[in-house]
Each structure stands twice: as C-alpha cells, then as structure tokens.
Amino acid sequence: MEPVARWEPDSRGRLGRAALELFAERGFDDTTVEEIAAHAGVSERTFFRHFADKREVLFAGSGNLQTLLVDAVIAAPRTASPMEAVAAALESTGPFFEERRDFARQRQAVITANAELRERELIKMATLASTLADALRQRGVKEPAASLTAEAGIAVFRVAFERWITDSQRRGLSRVIRESLAALRAVTAEA
Amino acid sequence: MEPVARWEPDSRGRLGRAALELFAERGFDDTTVEEIAAHAGVSERTFFRHFADKREVLFAGSGNLQTLLVDAVIAAPRTASPMEAVAAALESTGPFFEERRDFARQRQAVITANAELRERELIKMATLASTLADALRQRGVKEPAASLTAEAGIAVFRVAFERWITDSQRRGLSRVIRESLAALRAVTAEA
Known part of the structure; x- marks a missing residue:
C-alpha cells in the first residue's frame, strides 16, 4: 500500500489551477515553480513529473x-x-x-x-x-x-x-x- | 568638400545586400556586424547609423x-x-x-x-x-x-x-x- 503522502489525486489538474491563480495574481514572470507546487500542496518534484517548466502548464x-x-x-x-x-x-x-x-x-x-x-x-x-x-x-x-x-x-x-x-x-x-x-x-x- | 572616405553612396543598400549575402553563406547566427560592415566596405559605426542590430537589416x-x-x-x-x-x-x-x-x-x-x-x-x-x-x-x-x-x-x-x-x-x-x-x-x- 502506498503511503498517504504519495496519494495525490489529480495533482496535474491542481497544479494547473494553482499556476493560473498565481500567474493572474503576481504575473507569469514573478511566479516560481516552487510557489506553484506549494500552492497546489505538492512537491516541486511532482510538478516536474507533469511539466517541463512553468510555461508548459499553459501550453501542454x-x-x-x-x-x-x-x-x-x-x-x-x-x-x-x-x-x-x-x-x-x-x-x-x-x-x-x-x-x-x-x-x-x-x-x-x-x-x-x-x-x-x-x-x-x-x-x-x-x-x-x-x-x-x-x-x-x-x-x-x-x-x-x-x-x-x-x-x-x-x-x-x-x-x-x-x-x-x-x-x-x-x-x-x-x-x-x-x-x-x-x-x-x-x-x-x-x- | 567632404573627404573621399566619407563619401558612401547608398551605404544602407550596400549593407543590406552584404548582410544577406553573408547570412545566406554562413547563416544568420554566425554572421557578425563587423563582417557585414567589412563586406559592404563601410565602418561598423556606419552600420549602426542605419540599423540597431543585424536582425534589423531584415525587419527595417x-x-x-x-x-x-x-x-x-x-x-x-x-x-x-x-x-x-x-x-x-x-x-x-x-x-x-x-x-x-x-x-x-x-x-x-x-x-x-x-x-x-x-x-x-x-x-x-x-x-x-x-x-x-x-x-x-x-x-x-x-x-x-x-x-x-x-x-x-x-x-x-x-x-x-x-x-x-x-x-x-x-x-x-x-x-x-x-x-x-x-x-x-x-x-x-x-x-
């Protein structure tokens, strides 16, 4: 059985929504991957499992x-x-x-x-x-x-x-x- | 009367043609402003009187x-x-x-x-x-x-x-x- 911490339902969708919220709030340039991951409640590592970089969230x-x-x-x-x-x-x-x-x-x-x-x-x-x-x-x-x-x-x-x-x-x-x-x-x- | 060296008929046109020749020959990335100016027989200073950079030759x-x-x-x-x-x-x-x-x-x-x-x-x-x-x-x-x-x-x-x-x-x-x-x-x- 997987540990609870690894159970991340729809982390891709959550990352997308978190990124858009932050881009809208702070601007694209002033938002980091670290902040997106934290806002989505996942690790940076999880972010990079789904997207190559923050721009990719918009173009995937x-x-x-x-x-x-x-x-x-x-x-x-x-x-x-x-x-x-x-x-x-x-x-x-x-x-x-x-x-x-x-x-x-x-x-x-x-x-x-x-x-x-x-x-x-x-x-x-x-x-x-x-x-x-x-x-x-x-x-x-x-x-x-x-x-x-x-x-x-x-x-x-x-x-x-x-x-x-x-x-x-x-x-x-x-x-x-x-x-x-x-x-x-x-x-x-x-x- | 202007000294002969300053007499540069159509230096803009010559720079354009020189740039295109070099871009075609060596590729855009591998051509320098110095080379374009030399190929056109003018100084780099003259180049920059006409164009902000080498890309500008193509988009002016x-x-x-x-x-x-x-x-x-x-x-x-x-x-x-x-x-x-x-x-x-x-x-x-x-x-x-x-x-x-x-x-x-x-x-x-x-x-x-x-x-x-x-x-x-x-x-x-x-x-x-x-x-x-x-x-x-x-x-x-x-x-x-x-x-x-x-x-x-x-x-x-x-x-x-x-x-x-x-x-x-x-x-x-x-x-x-x-x-x-x-x-x-x-x-x-x-x-």
Whole structure:
C-alpha cells in the first residue's frame, strides 16, 4: 500500500489551477515553480513529473488540440470540401474547451498580459495552421487551397475563441465557430 | 568638400545586400556586424547609423509596409467593402516589393532557415493583421468582420508572397495576390 503522502489525486489538474491563480495574481514572470507546487500542496518534484517548466502548464494542451484537429480533418467524409473538413475539425474542439472554460479564460488573460507568452501562442497557432494544411494535402487538396483554407480556418478559430471566452451569453464554442465562419464567408464574398 | 572616405553612396543598400549575402553563406547566427560592415566596405559605426542590430537589416522595412497598408485601407473609397479595402491595400504593395524582388527572395530563405527569425516574422505578420483590423474599425467595420477580414487578408498576403517569390513565370505580386484572394473566396464559399 502506498503511503498517504504519495496519494495525490489529480495533482496535474491542481497544479494547473494553482499556476493560473498565481500567474493572474503576481504575473507569469514573478511566479516560481516552487510557489506553484506549494500552492497546489505538492512537491516541486511532482510538478516536474507533469511539466517541463512553468510555461508548459499553459501550453501542454497544444498537442491534444493538434491531434484532435488533424484526426477530424482526416476523418471528414470524402465528399467534404476542404473548408467543410476544417470547419468540422474546429467545431469538434467544442467539448474539449467547454470542459475547460474557466481554465481557458484565465489562461487567455495570462497570455494577453505577457509579450513572451503572446509570441509562444502565435507560434502555436502557426504550427496548428501548417499541420492542418498538411492534413488537407493528405486529402488531396492542392496549393494554394490547402494553405489558404488552413490559415483562414485558424483565423476563424482565434476570433471565435476570443469571442467565446468573453461572451456574456455563454453560447457554445462550436456555435460561435460556425457563426465566425459564416462571417468570414460574408466578408470574403464581398470582394 | 567632404573627404573621399566619407563619401558612401547608398551605404544602407550596400549593407543590406552584404548582410544577406553573408547570412545566406554562413547563416544568420554566425554572421557578425563587423563582417557585414567589412563586406559592404563601410565602418561598423556606419552600420549602426542605419540599423540597431543585424536582425534589423531584415525587419527595417516592416514599418514602411505597415504604413503602406494602413494608408491604403483608409484611402479606399467609402463604398468599398472591408475585403475590397484590404485587397486594394495588399495589391498596392506590389510595386514596393517588385523593386526588391531579389532582396525579398534572399530574405525569405534566411528567415525560413532560422527559428528565431521565423518567430519574429510571425510577430510582424500578427502586428500587421491587428493594425489592418484597427484601420477597418476606423472605417466603421464592426467585429468580428474587422478582425476576420484583416486576418484572412494577411493569410492571403503570406500565401501569395511565398508563391510570388518562388514563381518561375515571374508573375507580378499584385496579380498573385488577386488570384490568392479568389482562391480564398472559392474555398470559403464551399462550406
């Protein structure tokens, strides 16, 4: 039987919440891993079992998001147009983020407040776009359609995500994504 | 009359070309300001009269590009739709880049080869998109149309620029931008 001290239910989740609380309170730069671990009631060693560094707490979900998007593009029906495949992929992230709405909102505030994190977030989004373009090319979509669809899709996602997080009516993310895509179609048609 | 040694015709242009040659040859990280100045036949002091550091040689044009785009969005006819205003702005950069085609191509290769420079370029593009969105809001365009138009416009620009630079038929940038925008319209309509 494990000693009680080693029994740490959901220490990863607790570390995430503790980190966001401290980042919001003191700023990202002025928060140490030691403080995050103490706030979560775990050891630093436990922190490093879950995350490489404090920035990783904010970006550890990127890999899951990327897998979710690529799998959905690949799984879209053969008859789906490139933008339909991307739209389905973006909308499929709804449940993933709805479960983490508070985390996502706090995370966004921390990132907006810090130039280095904003840059990291831009790189993450650019990587997502280029991975989506790869997935579309695997479906046989040619250039420049693949890159344009992927880039436009990520632009829709970013705008929709920002709206979803600040939406006082708490509409679902999938719905806000659909509305943003319709708005993109409207502005693009007028040129 | 100035002494001959001080007569440095187009030292800024020579420094730019010298820097790109060395970046291409040795890599960005392994090139020093001292080497760039020597290669251009000017003093380091002259280098620093024109550029804050070696990275600046690659990004000094960003401000001009931003001014060009924003002025064109503001100058677009009142009756122009948001995307028409952005399209006109993007196409207006044609002559600016046609004059610098070789520089632009070499610059792109240097940036593609270096992770730090790629990040800096992403930040530049994100800044351009948010400046374009500001200019659209000044024209009375609401959200999310302003952000979506600006983001989609910059996506079109990036894809078109990449195609223009590698285009064996040497079609003009303005034309490639128009074609890319038409391609975006086509993929967006199919969803």
